[in-house]
Amino acid sequence: MMNIHVPVGVSARHVHLNKKDLEALFGIGYELNPYRPLSQPGQFASEETLKIIGPKGQFNKVRVLGPLRKETQVEISMTDSVALGIEAPLRESGDLRETPGIVLSGPKGSVSLSSGVIIAARHIHFHSSEAARYGILDKQDLSVQIEGNRGSVLHHVIARVSDHYQLELHLDTDEANATGAENGDTATII
Template sequence: MSKQIPVGISNRHIHLSPDHLKQLFGEVHELTELKPLSQPGQFAAAESVTIVGPKGEIQKVRVLGPVRRETQIEISRTDAFKLGINPPVRDSGDTEGTPGLRVVGPQGEVELDKGVIIAARHIHFHTSDAESFGVQNGDKVKIKTQGERAVIFDHVLCRVHDNYALDCHLDTDEGNAAGLKTGDTVELIKD
């Protein structure tokens, strides 16, 4: 019997540090929740910024909240071509040795010397879901999509925590390649 996992297609976005939030939006600004995300406590904010690379820029990049210790920008490979940078595929938070960008907000701008990644595909598991699926934090699995563009994605990181909700995160390039949209499901394949 196969167990299905819901998919969330992750568009480009930015997580801001408290200092960068102030620089971009003003000294006393707090993020305004636009809509909740699949993970408890996480939200898409009403705020957006422009990111500027050596070859181009992308406007209206959504800020996600709440604020984080360090600013991090997650883009797709297609976005990277437009911007003229070559970020690595990394797990969230692993930004050492990554390229930076200029970030422009309504009240100022920030020149990042690092922080741009292409997020590694991953699945969030609540601890009870992880037990049910037979996976542990840090495991790598495969997932199989359905439909006329069905593919198998390899090297999918399992992230397990009591605060997570079951959800597979893929970027827009991966979603488009497989004909997936948020709310579709994938099947876990264990080696």
């Protein structure tokens, strides 16, 4: 495989809501207000934030991302998991089987999730045409090199392929801090 250069996106803790939970937290008929677009087409950070509360700790002002999803999902880092006092598993986004829950608190109410908290597995979004050009398959296991003062090679980076994606490596804040990577840096698939 040829070396493929990929922009880096660092993903801080955040929440994806379904309609039912959005209305429980913000009020009936409420709609998310886009704050800024994200790199993936149609995705946005909203103006709305929540408090997430675990058995041992909590985080305030956790950003809600849009658009709404079928299931509410909370994405945190391993460090966050320890601070909250929960054992969140490493998973691909959307894989919520056998995951711990958490309490979400908003301006109009709270929701006690029985499941839905994950540490998102590092992954690269590929548009289908790019994946075809590079010979990348959906769910393929890749390795990525990150340059810089804390340069590292990360293995087990999952390829995610869709007509709705734009090329970008997604790391959580723990991974970004460990490798010295920042938004907009470039990584290389090796």
